[in-house]
Every structure is written in C-alpha cells, then in structure tokens.
Amino acid sequence: MINRIIETCIRNRFLVLSVFVLMMILGFSSMKETPVDAIPDIGELQVIVYADWPGRSPQDVEDQVIYPLTTGLMGTPKVKVVRSSSGFGFGLVNMIFREGTDYYWARTRVLERLDLAKKNIPKDVSVSLGPDATALGQIFWYTVEGDGYSLEELRSIQDWYVRYQLTSVEGVSEVASVGGYVKQYQVDVDPNKLFAYDVSLLHVMEAIKLSNIDVGAKVFEQNSVEYVVRGLGFIKSIKDIEDIVIGVHAGTPVTIKDIGRVALGADFRRGVLDKEGREATGGVVVMRYGENPLKVIERVKKKIQEIEVGLPKGMKIVPFYDRTGLIHRSIHTLSSALIQEIIITIFVIVVFLLHFWGSLVIAAVLPIGILIAFIFMKQFGVDANIMSLGGIAIAIGVMVDSGCVMVENIYSKLSEHSTENLTSENRLKICSDAAGEVGRPVLFALLTTIVSFIPVFVLTGQAGKLFSPLAYTKTFVMVAAAIIALTLLPTLSYFALKGKLKPVEENKTAKYLHGKYKPLLGWALIHKRVIVFIALAVFTVGLIFSVLMKQEFMPPLNEGDLLFMPVLLPGASLTQVADVMQKQDIIIKNEIPEVEGVVGKLGRAETATDPAPVTMIETIIHLKNKKYWRKGMTREKIIDEIQQKTKMPGVSPIMTQPIRNRIDMLATGIQTPVGIKVFGPDLKEIEKIGIQLEQIVGRVEGAVSPYAERIGGRPYFEIEIDRPQAARYGIHVQDIQDLIMSGIGGMNITTTVEGRERYPVRVRYLRELRDDPEALKRIFVPTRWHWRNAPKPAQIPLAQLAEFKTVAGPSMIFSENTVPYGRVFINVNQSQIGLVDFVKKAQETVQKEISRGNLKIPTGYFISWSGQFEAEMESRKRLLPSMALALMVILVLLYMAFKDIKILGILTAVLPLSLTGGVILLFLLNFRFSTAVWVGFIALFGVATDNAVVLLSTLENLFKEKLPKTIEEIRQTVIRAGLQRVRPALMTTMTTIIALMPVMFSSGTGSEVMKPMAAPTVGGLLTATAANLILVPVLYSWMKERKLQKEQS
C-alpha cells in the first residue's frame, strides 16, 4: 500500500511537484488569513446579558432584575450553568455554554429567551446582550485629547463622532466610551420653592416630559406645491427648559426657572480615565469573536486617520494600549526561533550527511510542512498564537526525522551503486524501493507521535483551551512531514542525489562517531552492572528532583505592558479613588524614567465586558524600549519601584498584565482548588453558615486557610418607610419612592435631540439639599388627599414618614441558577492529600456535623461542592484512560513491530530514563512543573523511543541473519548494530535538540511559555539518546547472553 503510493508518486513526478507548489501557494494564503493573536482565548464560552438600571443598589438589582431575568433564562439549551452578579446600577447574567457550542447559535438562543424574560422586570431597566466578544476582545484603547477642550466636549466628540465611526470598522463588535463627563441638562429644583409655588417634583418631571417633541403632520398643497408640515418642539437649549411651564399659581404661570436652576453639567458617572495625572476621556475597541486582531487594529488605525480630519481643531486620537505590539513581539519571537531552527537543522543535517543537495531535500520538509500545516489550521479553525506556533516550533526537530530516514536510506542505497552508470529507470527503481523500505517506520513514528498527544487533546477547561492548539499544530506538521516524506522526498531525492555519492562508510562524520562509539559500547557491554547502576542512579536523582520541584498552572506570559491595579476597600467614593489614581499616575510618569506612558481607568468602561467596581483602578503602564532603561533595571525592579513609590495607606498595589487581568475579570465561579457554595435566600444566613463551614473544614487534614466570603462591606443608607405614618398622612409608598428616586437620586426624564447628538435631561434637588442625611429629612412628599376641605395638599417632610439608618450591605450579590450564594474558599495542601480524597473527607466531616446538629442548615438552604477539583476530576476521568490508551496503543504498536515481550520490556525501561533527563534539566533551569511542562513531556514521549525502536529492529535483523554462538559473538553483533545506527540516531536527536536551542535561548515575548515546553524534550532526549545507544544494547546483549547461558547449561 505504502510502497504503491511511493511508487506512483515517483513515477508522476511532475504531478507531485505541481500539487506541492499548489499546496504551498494555498498554505501561504492560509498563513496570511489565519487570525493572529498573542495567546489562545482560554475564557469560558459565555454569553453575557447586561442589565443597566442606573443608581439602584445591588439588592434592588438582584431582586427586581437579575432574579426574574435568570428565572426566564434558565432552561436555555446547551447551557452549563447560569451565573449572575448584581452590582451597583447594573447586573450581569453569565450564561456559560457547553464547550463546542456555536457562539452565535448560543447568542440567538439567549435572545429568544430574553425576549420573554424581559417581561417580568421593571420597564426602565435596559437589558441587552453583551458584545459578541470574549475577554480577549479589548484590543485597542485610546484617548481623545485636545488642549483647550473640556472633558464634556471631548466626551461628546467621542460619543457621537469617534465611537460610531470606529464601530463601523469591520471586525469591531463595540466601541465603549470611558471617562470624561457625559453632558447633561440638569434641572436643580429647590424644594422650598416647590412648596412656595405649590407644585410637586412629579409635576416638574411631567412638565419636562411633555415639552420635548418634534412631530410631523403630513403635507398640505398650495399652488401645486406640496409642503411638508413639521411641529418643532425639541429642547435645544437651557432656555428651552427654563421656560417650560409647570402650572399656574395664583394666576401667574410657574416655569422651571421659578422653582430651580437649569445648567449644563455632568451625568452621574461610574468611570474615570486619567492620563498622566490629567483627567481624560477615551474609548476601548472591542473586537468581534473570532476576528483577526492584527487586521482589525490595522483597520481601526486606518479609520482613525480618516476621521481625524473631521475632529475639531487641535483634537486628536491617541492610542494607549495596542495589542499589535504584543502580537508582533510574540510572533516575532517564535518566527525568529523558527527561522533559526530551520537554519540550524539544515546545518546539522549537512554535517551528518555531508551532501549539500541531499540536505536541502530534507530541509525542504520544513517550509513546505509548515505551509501545509497552515492549510490544516485554517480548516480546523486553529488560530496562530504563541501556543499553536509553539507547537510547530517544538516539532521542527522531529519533523525532519522522517525526512532524514527517507533520504538517508535512498542515499545509502544509491551510493551502493555507481550512480553514473545508472539508467534513469534504474535510479527510479532504487529510489522507490529504498523509500518503500522505510515507509512503514515513517508511518509508525507518525502514529506514535499522534497517539502520544491524545492526552493533550482531551484536556478540558483552561488547560485544554491553552494547549489543544499546540497539540493540533504539532499533529498537523507531523502529518504534513510524513506526507512530504512519503510523496515528495523520493521525487526530490531522485533529482537531487545525482553524481558521485560517497558510501556511508567514507563519511567523515560517521567515521568520527564510529571511532568514539565503538570502544565506549565495547566497555559498556563488559561492565553491564555499572551501566545499569548508573541508569538507576540517574533515575533516582530525577525522581528526587521531581519531588522538589514547585508547581504552577501556567508560566505567565510577559505581555510587555503592565497593568497596575490599585484597589480600595468597598465603600470608597469615586472622588477618593480618582484622587488616588491621579496622584499615583503623576508619580509613575514623572519618577520612573522607564515609563513611556501611563493611563489609569477607574470603574467601568461602558461595556458589558468590563464589570470593574469604582474602587478598582486599572492603570496601563507602557514601558519604553529596553535600550532606554536605566542600567541594571529589570521588569521586576520597575514593578517594585512603582509599588514602593506609589504606596498609599488603604490602597493595595496589585500588579498584573492587561490580557491576564481581563481573563480573570470575566471568569466566574470558584478559582480555588475546592470551594463550597452555600445557597439560600438570605445573605446573612448564608454568611453565617459559611463561617461555620469555614471552621469545620479548617479542621480537615490538608485544608489550607479556608475562607468564607463576608457579605457586608458597602455602606448603605436606608430610608425605611414607616407605613402607619405614611397612612396617617394619606401617602402611598410609591409617592415617597418617586421622590427618593428623583429628588435624591435624580432621574434622566427625557433626552434632547440635537442633530446627531442626544443628551439627557435630569431633574434633582439642589445639591446641598440632598447630599447629607440631614438634608434628606427635608425632602417633601405631597399628600394625596387633601385634609378636610383644604385648598391644597400638605407637603410632609421625609423625616416624618420614614426612618433613616446606615447599614453595611453587600457590594455585589452573586447567584447561580437563580439562587444567591456565598462561597467558602479552600486551598488544599496537595502534597499532604489528594484533592479528590480531600473533598471526600471534607464532605464526610460536614455531613457528620450536620447530623450531630452542630451545623444547622435551615429549610431552603443547601450547600454544594465546587472548585478546580471538579476540573481535576474531569481531567482525571479523561486523562487517565486516555494516557493509558495512548500507552497501550504505543505498546501494542511496538509489540506488533517486534512480537517479543522482552524487547518491549527493554523499551519501557528506556522511557523513564528519558523522562528523568527532562526533569533534571527543568530542575537545573529552575522551572516549575506546569501543564506546559507536561505537554513538553508528552512531546518527548513520542520521540524518545524512536531510536531505540530502530536500533532494536537492526539488532533483531542482525541476530536473525546469523545467530551468534558465543558471548563474544553476541557482543560483536551488538556493536555492529550500534555502529550502523549511531549516525542516523545521533542525527535525528541532534536535529531535535539543537533545533530547540533557539527556543531555549530566546528571551522575547512568549519565550517564557515556550521554554518549559522545550526543556523536557532537550533534557529528555539527552538521556534518552545515551540510554538508547548504551543501555539498550547493554540490556539486549544481557538478555541474549543469559538466554545463551541457559541454553548451554
């Protein structure tokens, strides 16, 4: 079968060549079109429903919006879980879909449900679907600047000009504004004047509402001309509002200006932007799901150039976060590593093969293989990022292996003949036969590599999302390499391997190697025990190191830009936080010379992808190019200096990175290994149960600092209506609430229409009459029924109708599947007890406490166990069988190759040694165990045995040819086999190891993720090669010698 393919190919050389040229073109165009980003999107597949209810407390949002919404959204198909959170003025419902669900399909399902769910919530809540973007969507931030322009003016330009133009760019899902002030018409009402003129606030609002409309009245004809009739009545200026009439008092009209003042002001805001200490306004471009960020940013920038012409004089758009830099840097790191790898690989091949054209043929595998891999990537929807390109990078050395085997075999077969005298038909025959000989091993190697990657494919959750691109691309290039080796290489060899070919024995590299290897192996065969002892010793060392090594989930990627995230405690006011931000930004900009620019954001940008509270500052710090840094400065030192210099009491200086942070911010659920969720209707009771659980679980062996979430923390000022009192005055609760809402909170009652721009009109009491508890007492509520025959309703101050109190309340309410919950977070000392065992034990303990009556769970409450252990259990469920399966398949394949259980034993003895080498190198380089490292090991796993397999098959063949009669003969035969294989074996390992050197020595963006993945292969192959070339022959010889001794005795 394989031979037939090879032969067909070699006979249709022109066809093969044209197909490959076509594939290369296709590959090239795929490469250009593949979306490029820095890291794979590891967030959950979620659709966010965003509810905006300005000014409402988390409790109100939860009770009146989020709860009814989630009940309506429950039961959406393919939903894994519905999580929701209610914050101040907004609520989010995160619908987490099962992996593999089509994103737009999911959005449509949510929309369907939402339509119905919306019916049960107050009318003034605006509910919308979040942008069709993920955590990685925020690709470009900019400020709109201009000397001499106020923040309102800048914001208006951003809101009504820049924003919509940028949203129109292909691939942009949303452009959200942040910072500055939204212009607003503010009607500040003096309650004393309301009283004096005998009108109520509700009248004022009604009057404004009724005074802002344009209408059309069809047409009339006059003298054969048709006139369009319009009634003009939109509010366009302050004066328009001032002149609105509210009512008539003693014969004179009462207008707005009589009862208050109208001014242009700033709408209530939950976000501030600060650039180097000056308040700024700007926006964030959110990219659509699945788009190519590089292309989108490029288009956005082009659009900015276009629209800058239309900006008012002196105004400009200045980017302050631009993902392209990071993408370019990480792609650059990898592509330069790839190019270096390719050059080094070619060099190694040349050294071993000492035939230039032959080497070039092998090298051709690399570019063609990579291009073909890109075709696959496009078809399978794998994006280009450091993980997927990393998959290619770690495969480079292995890719050429099959090519090496193929060309080397053709070469040696051809060199056996004197090439000048061969007819082309004969050459063709030799080529295709030689290729056919190694066709099976090539396929076999491919199979083991793919099979060994099965465990990576079944990884779920974040790890799966992170590493599956790598597993895919590695498989793609391996498949591509095998296809090339089987179809293209024989053809190319046919053209390239012409002229006088030196026999292998005369090859200088081979001679040198034989000279070194022969005595070494000879010594080793005599001192077998020493060799086995050394092997065991090395293995033990590796085992010890593996215990000593620390663990981490994923080595953090250096994103270049820093995200400084000072946070204040809940309850801090916007003014306070803005003050902190401004002071810190000035220091960072002026006192740290490495800082190029600094822009801080407090609170939220107006997008559902940004749930940050006001107490959280996110400052993007853009560092200068390393050349301009002070001597001896490192990133760590800069971070340290920033944290030291900006130290303020009550402010926690957290330093993270922009993308990392965005992923963390949008993640929901429990991030610790184990967590308990306490569900129930009342937050106080939940807290109580949580704290009890915290103590109970704390006593379970292996529990590390369990912590029950505390719910309070945000001060609430509650106005509790005294119903009997209200009844006494004949006042409805709604009458009071309306006043609380509009008088104290202020309400946007209508929106002006001024050309393209729209601004809210807000009514509220004068500031000094509502901004402290004393003033609130004097909010007047008109009675509904007149007292006896009184001519007008009385106005009752709030103090007589309600009780005022300050209480601590939640700053955020979380619920899952409609039930509010509190969380108990538990870390587990995993060297002491396994996660799953821990959970079992903890569950038993809690159950015991409940049955003993020490822990009371009231009706309506329940607890559930959750956390990362679920992922681990899931992984274990999948990983164990898949790893076992992979191992089984490999063993079966090996067994099929040799049909000898003892040889299988020798092979399995080599495997741990190769792993040992990886562990030792990791330890020496001070890496931690992470999933990346494991993936590196799995990659190693696939290639470690390759050489042993080849060597063993050579041994078997030689022993079959002529069965040795004495121990000496056995050893000679073994040495002969070793000598035959030492050059190709070293060639394949050296290409793999040396090819990875550029990765190991690179220091650019992305290298920190790639290095731990490359290290196991490098270290592992070193010991594996030693084991393959020394231990395998030693064990084999030992086996044969013992067999011989048994037979003889």
Added chain:
Amino acid sequence: MEKIIRVALVILFTLMFSTQLFAQQNHVNHQGLDEPISYYTCGMHPSVKVTVENYEKGDTKCPICFMPLMPVIKSSMNMETSDENVISQVALKASELKLAGVKTEPIEKRQLFKEIRAVGRVAYDPQLAVAQDEFISSVQSYEKALSGGIEEIVDRAKSLVDSSQRKLLLMGLSQEQIDGLQKSKKVQNNLVLPGDKMWIYGDVYEYELNWVKEGAYVKVSPLSLAGEEFYGKVVSLNPVVDPQTRSVRFRALVDNPEKKLKPEMYVDIEIMSQYQDDNGNMDVLSIPKSALLDTGRRQIVWVDKGDGQFEGRKVTVGPEAIDHSDNPRKFYPVLKGLNEGERVVTQGNFLIDSQSQITGVASSAFSGALGNEKKQPAASAMPGMPGMQM
C-alpha cells in the same frame, strides 16, 4: 527479565501519574521587602488572611478575586491600651501620609448652631392686626370698666379681654408678646405694611420642633431678592399644628432697614439654634464633620498620635451643627471618646481606616469602620467534640 520489565513498568506509571497535572499558579511577589512579614492578605478582601507558611506553599492568590496577595508587615505597635474606645491602630510612613493627603487638626470647644431650613413669607396678616386691635380695645374697655367699678361690666370686659387674648394666643402670639401689646397698646402695623422691622411667618415640621425655640436667630432670604439677607429672632410659636400643612407656624421679627421686605414675599428662612450639652454648656467639644466615619453600626474617628501613628477611636456624637465663628463649617459635638487637644484626621481618614483593615493592629472585636463583624468564636460554637482534629 520479566522482573525488570515489571519494575520498569511500575516506575513508568508511578512517574507519570504521581505528579499532579494541575497545580496552583505560583506568582512571585515583587514587593522587595526586607521587613518581617506577618501574614498575607488581599487588597480587596482584607478579611482574607494567609499565613507566611501557606503562602510559601503556593497559596498566593486571593480565593475570591484570584489576585496576588500582598504581605502585611509585622508592626512594632502593640495594642497596649486600656481604653475600650480604641479599636485599632495603624502606623504609616511620612511619604505615605503625604501622598494620601492626610490632614489633621486639634479638636476644640466651640459654640455650635443647629441650622433649620424653613420656608415662610413676610407677614401680611390683617386678621391678626384686627385681632390685636380688638385685644387692645378690649383691654382699654376693661381698664375703663375697672375704673367704673361695676362688677358686671368688669366681668364682661374681663371675659372679652380673655377671649381676645386667647384668640391671639391661638394665632400664635406668645404670652410675652401679648403682655407687651397690653402695655404698648399699639397694633403692629408691620403686619400689613412695610416697616423697619417685619414679621416673618414660617413653618417648621413636627420633627424639627425641638430645635425651634423662642429667641433663636433667623436669617431670612427672600426668593425675589437674590443674595440679600435679613436677620432677626424667633418671637413666638403657634401652639397648634396646622392640619393642612402638617406644620407649626412660628413668628420671627427681622430688621428691615431699607424696607425691602414687603408683606407676602416668599422667603427662605434659616433658623439657627444654639446647641447646648446636657449640662447646658454652650462651649462644646466638637470634631469637624469630615473627621467622622459613620457606618451606622459605629462611628469612628482617627486620632493622630504623632510619628505616623494613628488610633481609631469609637466615639459618640451629637447632631450635626455649624460653627459660625470664622469660616462657617459643619461639626459634630463629641459626647464620648475624645479629649480636648487631640488631633483628629480630617482628610484621608477613609484611606487610613482601610489600611487599618488591611494591615492594622486591631483589637479583637474590630475590623475597621466599613469592615465586618468579628468572626464567631469557633470553640464556643462547637465545644469539645471528641475525635476531631483541631
């Protein structure tokens, strides 16, 4: 040989599965601190406390928000105070204080005034003028009758005086005013016409009644004369609540030197009522309004102990009031918890309070003004359970 294979297989499997695939991310904290670390905490959730030991084992992230934890430096301060009002202490560096914009000021005794806003109008009250007229004439006829000496007439005149006096009382005049009227026998013309002094009728609500006393200063600003102010005193309070407006009418007499105040003008009234403590002292110890952090549960003031040391103090304060002495500012009279001359933080106290929650030395029952209640003691909730590992 089989033995070797078996051993090799066992080794292979143990190596492959003994190490966990998933592990906690171990983020290096670049705080570069040489000082001894007491424990680690989260900037957003200060109730999270992780021991140094656990931190080094890899417990480096906040369980709630998953952000890196920060070290809390061991403080040299200790809570050696017997003052039960002291709830927390915190030490800060001068640079931090400057950056936080912390300002302090000594607390002093001040004269405080409670300010009540009310609406009213300049009196145009012909009825009262008539009633006054009636009263004066009834008094005059009574006096005449007295001189006449006829008992019956005297009695009738007396009852006439009484009834017209009652009428005046009901209309809101005080007994003193009536007595004055009786002596002067002059109808107050400024009830109907502009004069050098004008009557102002204002309405206060029941809940404010305690603060409105006869003799309280009033500041009157007419709605129509923006920026102009007139001063006077409350003279009398109606004894009856007006059922229509649910308010109580008071009368104030204000100076009207240029006769700008005209009857029936609407005016804003500020009544300034002096605060007295329980012993009737006018000079009361008071703190600026901005010094108080109020959570409803407790009221906290941060006291500057010098050298960057601050002490959180639980205080009890009276109602908010104003000191008019130089630049009118709002104060709270201190009832308990502070001594004269102590410096209190008036700016940046929120930050100091937050810091105390994150790193401060707290007495056992405290976790900051905006923090949470102390943990429930575990031991007492579940006393001595056998077989439990503690």
